[in-house]
Structure formats: C-alpha cells, structure tokens
Amino acid sequence: MPTVEILGASSTEAVPTSFHGAFDPKPRLEITPQQLVGTDQILLTTAYTWACKLTSNLSTTPSLSFDRDKCTLVSKPIFFLGGPPGGEAKGDTRSAQHWRRTYDGIVSSQAIASQSHRERLLILRQGENKNEKMGDRFVKNTVNDDVSPTVCFSGAVDGAYRDCWSAYNAFINGSIITLQGHSKRKWLARDLGPVLWPAMGYLVGGKKSSNGVRSPNSIVHQGFVYVFYNDTSRGTEDGRKGGMRLARADLADPTLTFYPLYKGAFLLDNPSLPRAFDPARMREFYGMPGGRADSFLRNDVNLWKFNVARVRGTDYFLGVSEEGGFNGVPWTLQLRVSSDLIHWSDPVGVPGEMAESWTTGGLHYPVLRADAGEAQEIDPSGFWLFGTGSRTGLVRKKLVIQLTHSRPN
Numbered sequence: 001m002p003t004v005e006i007l008g009a010s011s012t013e014a015v016p017t018s019f020h021g022a023f024d025p026k027p028r029l030e031i032t033p034q035q036l037v038g039t040d041q042i043l044l045t046t047a048y049t050w051a052c053k054l055t056s057n058l059s060t061t062p063s064l065s066f067d068r069d070k071c072t073l074v075s076k077p078i079f080f081l082g083g084p085p086g087g088e089a090k091g092d093t094r095s096a097q098h099w100r101r102t103y104d105g106i107v108s109s110q111a112i113a114s115q116s117h118r119e120r121l122l123i124l125r126q127g128e129n130k131n132e133k134m135g136d137r138f139v140k141n142t143v144n145d146d147v148s149p150t151v152c153f154s155g156a157v158d159g160a161y162r163d164c165w166s167a168y169n170a171f172i173n174g175s176i177i178t179l180q181g182h183s184k185r186k187w188l189a190r191d192l193g194p195v196l197w198p199a200m201g202y203l204v205g206g207k208k209s210s211n212g213v214r215s216p217n218s219i220v221h222q223g224f225v226y227v228f229y230n231d232t233s234r235g236t237e238d239g240r241k242g243g244m245r246l247a248r249a250d251l252a253d254p255t256l257t258f259y260p261l262y263k264g265a266f267l268l269d270n271p272s273l274p275r276a277f278d279p280a281r282m283r284e285f286y287g288m289p290g291g292r293a294d295s296f297l298r299n300d301v302n303l304w305k306f307n308v309a310r311v312r313g314t315d316y317f318l319g320v321s322e323e324g325g326f327n328g329v330p331w332t333l334q335l336r337v338s339s340d341l342i343h344w345s346d347p348v349g350v351p352g353e354m355a356e357s358w359t360t361g362g363l364h365y366p367v368l369r370a371d372a373g374e375a376q377e378i379d380p381s382g383f384w385l386f387g388t389g390s391r392t393g394l395v396r397k398k399l400v401i402q403l404t405h406s407r408p409n
Contacts (some may be wrong), residue, residue, distance in 0.1 A: 004335045008400035009351040012059045015394040021068025032365040045105040048076040077104040082133045099171040104127030108218040119179045126218045127171035143169045170212035172196040193279030196272045197290030199240045200233035224248045228306040239292025243300040260293035309368040310377040325358030363387035
C-alpha cells in the first residue's frame with residue numbers, strides 16, 4: 001500500500017458568493033456545494049437544496065453568482081422556515097415522511113443508468129427529525145417522544161445555532177432521479193426514504209440508542225455504489241458500535257439494498273435496513289437495529305466526514321477526512337490512499353488545516369476536485385480541496401501529492 005506525500009499546498013482562499021432575485025427559502029452554503037453528476041448544475045445545500053446553473057469553473061473563478069431564474073428548489077424538509085429572517089415556519093403536520101421532517105439536503109449523486117436517453121441518478125440526502133425552534137414555532141421530533149421541544153430544541157441561542165442532541169435524529173435517504181429536457185433541469189424523483197440505518201437503531205427499550213446515521217459520501221466502483229457514512233450508535237457489542245462506516249449496493253439490484261462492511265465483507269444476510277422495513281410505517285422500526293457494521297479505519301471515533309475520489313492514471317483512491325474539533329480533540333483534515341475502498345494507508349495531515357476546535361477550523365465538509373472542477377477524480381500533480389469556512393462561506397485549497405511506495409529492505 002503506498003502512502004501519500006504532500007509536495008505542495010496553497011493557503012486556503014475564500015470564494016465570494018452572491019445571490020440575485022427572490023429566493024425563498026434563501027440559499028445557504030452550509031454543506032460544500034457539489035456538482036450534480038453529468039450536468040452543469042451545482043447543488044447548494046443546507047436543510048434544503050437549490051440546484052443552480054454553474055456558469056464558471058469552480059477551481060479558477062474568483063467569485064460565484066447565482067440568479068433565481070437559473071435555480072430550482074429540488075429538496076426541502078416537511079418543516080422549514082420561509083420568507084425573511086425570523087419568518088414563519090411552514091409544514092404539513094400530517095406528513096408521515098419522518099425521515100425528512102426538519103432537514104432534507106442533497107449531499108451526493110451518482111449516475112446509475114440511462115433509459116430512453118434520459119439519465120437516472122441515485123441521490124443521497126441528509127435528513128433530520130429533531131426538536132427545532134423555527135421562528136416562533138416549536139417543531140417536535142417523532143422519535144424521542146419524551147423530550148419536549150420547549151425544554152430542549154435545536155435553534156439559535158445567543159446568536160449561535162446549537163442542537164438538542166437528546167431529540168436529534170439523522171437519516172440517510174435516497175432518491176432515484178430521472179433528468180429530462182435538453183438542459184436536464186427537469187427532475188422526476190422517486191423518494192426511497194432511508195437507505196441506511198444505525199447498527200443500534202434509534203431506540204432500545206424506548207431509550208435513545210443513537211443519533212442516527214449522517215454525512216454520506218458515495219462513489220461507484222466495479223458496478224457497486226459505495227457509501228461512507230457516520231454511524232452514531234452507542235452499542236458495545238461486536239458490530240454495534242459507532243464510527244465511520246462503509247456500505248455498498250449492487251447497481252444491478254432493482255431494490256438498491258445496502259450492505260455494511262462487517263468482518264471484512266459485505267454479507268448478503270446483513271442488510272443495513274431492518275428486516276421488512278417499510279418507510280410508510282417507519283415509526284414502527286425506530287426500536288429495531290440495523291445491520292452490524294465494522295470500522296474500515298483505525299481510530300475512527302472522532303472521524304465524522306470522509307470524501308473519496310479516484311487518482312487519475314493509477315488504480316488508487318484518495319480519501320480526505322474531517323476529524324475532531326469537539327470535546328477537546330483538535331480539528332484536522334487528513335489524507336489516505338486505498339486500492340479497494342476498504343483498506344487504507346496511514347493518515348497524513350493537510351498542511352495548514354489543524355485547529356483547536358471545529359469553530360476555529362478553516363475548511364469544513366471537504367470535497368476533492370480536479371483542477372478542471374470535476375469531482376470523483378483528481379490529478380495528483382494539482383487538485384483542489386473545497387469546503388465551507390466557519391465564517392467565510394465557500395473556500396478552496398490547492399494540493400500537489402505523490403503516492404510513495406515503501407522500498408523493501
């Protein structure tokens with residue numbers, strides 16, 4: 001297994017971004033923008049997602065500007081805050097789509113097939129179901145019934161957003177998208193609901209057993225879609241602990257069933273979702289465990305984001321992780337290399353990307369991009385790390401690396 005040697009690293013620079021027109025709700029760069037695979041659209045994601053026409057190269061443009069008439073709201077939660085800041089919370093209290101109750105942001109996309117010259121994509125969405133204060137309205141979660149939203153809620157407190165973890169639940173949801181029209185801006189979407197599940201479920205004996213699964217990133221390799229994700233399970237049994245996890249689904253499988261890595265294999269008798277899972281009856285499954293899952297990385301407890309791209313001209317993959325930043329653990333970005341997405345080299349820190357805490361870190365939700373702007377494949381002689389700054393919006397950093405093979409003694 002080679003190791004990563006960093007030959008050059010630029011300083012982290014901000015990419016000013018502006019919006020023009022009547023957006024409602026207003027776009028916000030919480031998650032690093034990603035290009036929708038196979039299109040000229042870029043996804044601007046927070047609790048909802050706008051898909052906007054990208055008119056410049058992300059790697060070279062000095063700034064970004066988006067017009068409302070070239071953007072489409074493509075995902076939103078059941079409840080969201082509309083209108084101006086401090087506006088009214090909107091939502092349908094009768095909705096049974098608990099997986100996107102208070103958050104529904106697109107974080108990853110992969111081409112899976114083409115039918116009648118129309119491209120089909122697998123979209124992964126981060127969902128949340130939590131107690132949240134939206135304007136003057138309190139929205140109650142539907143998992144932890146014993147936690148009142150007026151006592152513990154996610155929302156702005158003293159000018160900063162905080163989460164109520166005792167009533168916070170994350171979901172990784174899927175959609176099959178068919179792109180239509182010459183511009184591919186018309187979407188036909190089929191919501192699959194949750195596609196991954198925490199190893200401990202959400203409840204054990206009515207008590208909280210995890211905060212769910214979150215932060216997915218995907219890549220297609222040899223006919224399978226692989227998803228890296230964070231499982232917050234609190235179990236102590238084999239395969240029931242929390243950490244960074246890996247699952248995959250066969251693109252030839254019409255059900256797109258995901259199987260987590262466990263004991264070094266993706267076992268077909270160990271699906272991620274509970275047996276007989278039905279999203280229409282999702283509340284009945286909160287107390288059921290998901291498939292057992294093992295870590296694919298050493299010391300992954302403080303690792304919560306992992307993004308992967310191919311290394312051009314080689315048989316290897318490069319991974320960048322965001323680690324620490326909480327509970328006294330320093331925040332950092334690390335690079336690793338792999339030939340099979342399962343076994344990874346020792347980490348190498350990204351120069352200039354280490355801080356005492358998450359809030360003082362400079363590049364969050366890292367995404368690897370080639371010099372030409374494409375995600376999923378990078379040129380080691382020059383590529384970019386994109387992210388969002390704690391206070392500065394979109395940021396980027398250029399890296400040059402080489403893969404070094406150890407010499408036999």
